[in-house]
Amino acid sequence: MSSVRLRADCISHAYKSLSVLDDISLTAEAGEVLVLVGPSGCGKSTLLGILGGLLAPTSGTVRMDGEARSDCLNPLTYVFQDFSLLPWRSVAGNVSLALEGTRLDTASRHARIAEVLGLTGLTEFRDALPKQLSGGMRQRVGIARALAVRPAVLLMDEPLSALDGQTRDLLLDEFAGLIARSGVTAIYVTHNLSEAVRVGHQVAVLSRRPGRLREIIRIDRPILERRPSDPDLVSLEAMLWRLIREDAATADREMKRA
Amino acid sequence: MPDPRGHPVPFRAWGFAPRDIPLAAAATLIGVLVLWQAGASAGLISTKFLSAPAQIARALFDLSVSGELWLHLSASLRRLAFGWLIGTAAGLAVGFAVGLFTLARSPGMAIVSALFPIPKIALVPLFIIWFGIGEGSKIVTLAFGVFFPTVINTMAGVDGVPRGLIRMGQSFGLSRMAIIGKIVLPDSLPAILSGFRITTSTAIILLVAAEMIGAEKGIGAFVLSAGNLYDTDSLLAGIVVLSVMGLIVSFVLGRIERALLGWR
Numbered sequence: 001m002s003s004v005r006l007r008a009d010c011i012s013h014a015y016k017s018l019s020v021l022d023d024i025s026l027t028a029e030a031g032e033v034l035v036l037v038g039p040s041g042c043g044k045s046t047l048l049g050i051l052g053g054l055l056a057p058t059s060g061t062v063r064m065d066g067e068a069r070s071d072c073l074n075p076l077t078y079v080f081q082d083f084s085l086l087p088w089r090s091v092a093g094n095v096s097l098a099l100e101g102t103r104l105d106t107a108s109r110h111a112r113i114a115e116v117l118g119l120t121g122l123t124e125f126r127d128a129l130p131k132q133l134s135g136g137m138r139q140r141v142g143i144a145r146a147l148a149v150r151p152a153v154l155l156m157d158e159p160l161s162a163l164d165g166q167t168r169d170l171l172l173d174e175f176a177g178l179i180a181r182s183g184v185t186a187i188y189v190t191h192n193l194s195e196a197v198r199v200g201h202q203v204a205v206l207s208r209r210p211g212r213l214r215e216i217i218r219i220d221r222p223i224l225e226r227r228p229s230d231p232d233l234v235s236l237e238a239m240l241w242r243l244i245r246e247d248a249a250t251a252d253r254e255m256k257r258a
Numbered sequence: 259m260p261d262p263r264g265h266p267v268p269f270r271a272w273g274f275a276p277r278d279i280p281l282a283a284a285a286t287l288i289g290v291l292v293l294w295q296a297g298a299s300a301g302l303i304s305t306k307f308l309s310a311p312a313q314i315a316r317a318l319f320d321l322s323v324s325g326e327l328w329l330h331l332s333a334s335l336r337r338l339a340f341g342w343l344i345g346t347a348a349g350l351a352v353g354f355a356v357g358l359f360t361l362a363r364s365p366g367m368a369i370v371s372a373l374f375p376i377p378k379i380a381l382v383p384l385f386i387i388w389f390g391i392g393e394g395s396k397i398v399t400l401a402f403g404v405f406f407p408t409v410i411n412t413m414a415g416v417d418g419v420p421r422g423l424i425r426m427g428q429s430f431g432l433s434r435m436a437i438i439g440k441i442v443l444p445d446s447l448p449a450i451l452s453g454f455r456i457t458t459s460t461a462i463i464l465l466v467a468a469e470m471i472g473a474e475k476g477i478g479a480f481v482l483s484a485g486n487l488y489d490t491d492s493l494l495a496g497i498v499v500l501s502v503m504g505l506i507v508s509f510v511l512g513r514i515e516r517a518l519l520g521w522r
């Protein structure tokens with residue numbers, strides 16, 4: 001299990017004059033999944049970029065504490081909404097990209113690739129190109145690539161949002177299982193509340209732009225024991241929806257900027 | 259009285275879907291050649307102004323047997339190869355620099371935008387003054403003409419690399435060189451290769467022009483002197499050689515594209 005915590009202190013961010021995040025403090029606890037929900041455009045992707053060091057916040061700090069496992073090759077690792085696969089590389093080649101230029105020798109690299117392809121059910125697709133795969137299979141590659149580097153913190157930006165509803169349900173089960181069993185610390189951005197209550201130990205609710213932290217909800221039931229029909233999860237989802245419903249409606253009517 | 263079963267919905271999506279018929283393409287070309295030859299044999303086309311296909315073929319044969327063709331062709335191909343390679347290498351280097359580095363971008367683009375619109379043929383006399391009437395001025399003319407479109411296509415290719423892919427590379431801790439070599443270069447390759455189609459044909463045009471301005475050897479010079487002698491057979495033979503040259507180049511590029519861009 002990952003013993004790394006990721007803590008954001010008083011993060012604010014603005015794109016030029018557009019204030020996007022306002023004084024956000026939260027912590028992804030070691031080995032837990034922190035879910036960020038909020039209406040579209042509230043700054044979730046911005047916050048995730050800041051948390052993983054892909055974006056410098058206007059103010060505030062992000063700290064990582066705890067030791068990453070010794071086999072970790074890239075402590076802060078992303079899974080992207082649009083998969084971000086290289087179209088000219090095969091499934092195995094895309095996973096390999098994350099391992100090339102690291103201290104792994106060729107043999108252990110191949111072993112790692114085989115291992116994560118096995119975990120994600122991609123073994124028979126190892127030589128396929130991304131364009132030959134369905135959206136769900138492509139995101140499996142995204143997950144396999146991320147798991148291959150043994151991350152300390154996994155940062156996922158709406159990993160299932162580009163998929164159709166049925167594929168999403170199937171992958172949600174798989175991903176929740178993979179994340180829970182690997183014990184990685186994770187931050188999971190979504191606008192889908194049923195995803196939030198399925199994978200989160202904590203659910204942080206952001207207001208509409210500029211995103212402020214409205215509430216953090218803990219869910220104690222272990223992830224592997226959760227079922228979509230659990231009454232307490234269903235009522236939690238309804239409660240979250242009441243929290244953000246008005247914000248979502250207002251955000252939808254707002255004019256686009258930039 | 260309306261039909262109670264309703265009426266069938268008429269199909270409306272006709273046309274706008276042209277298909278390729280390779281046989282029709284071949285038949286058209288052969289047909290034109292046959293008509294041309296027939297017209298010339300029947301005396302409907304004056305062969306003094308437009309030689310018949312058979313005469314052109316005969317001239318081609320004679321020129322290749324006498325070795326004259328190879329003399330001119332090899333001179334032209336050497337200039338083409340050197341000029342194109344030099345212009346392409348320089349263009350790729352500048353194109354990548356402008357696409358990747360702030361420090362190179364504005365200065366590079368200022369110079370490219372200022373010099374790109376100059377018709378390169380107009381510079382041949384200047385290059386002759388600078389580099390002499392020999393090979394130097396011709397190769398520089400070609401290189402110069404190839405350089406600008408290469409810069410522009412390369413830069414467009416690099417600019418077009420999805421930022422998300424670059425962020426992905428950075429998020430996995432790839433080095434700058436690895437990002438350039440494993441993400442930027444392959445992603446901009448389609449744009450670069452389609453630029454090669456433009457620059458190879460530009461190079462052939464400039465080659466002929468430069469050879470007409472001052473050269474003893476080369477297909478351009480050969481066509482010009484055949485014209486001066488009213489030798490339309492040889493003149494057209496030279497033009498056939500030039501178009502075959504263009505066809506071969508485009509065929510080779512097509513092969514390279516298929517080999518390197520099969521993932522698309």
Ligand SMILES: Nc1ncnc2c1ncn2[C@@H]1O[C@H](COP(=O)(O)OP(=O)(O)O)[C@@H](O)[C@H]1O
Pocket residue numbers: 015018020038039040041042043044045046047209257258
């Ligand atoms: N690079 C950028 N430059 C300017 N504005 C941006 C940029 N990225 C995002 N924004 C704006 O910031 C706001 C928050 O964006 P984002 O973090 O993507 O929200 P979310 O992921 O919650 O939908 C949006 O209004 C968006 O238009």
Ligand SMILES: [Mg+2]
Pocket residue numbers: 044045046157158
């Ligand atoms: Mg987003």
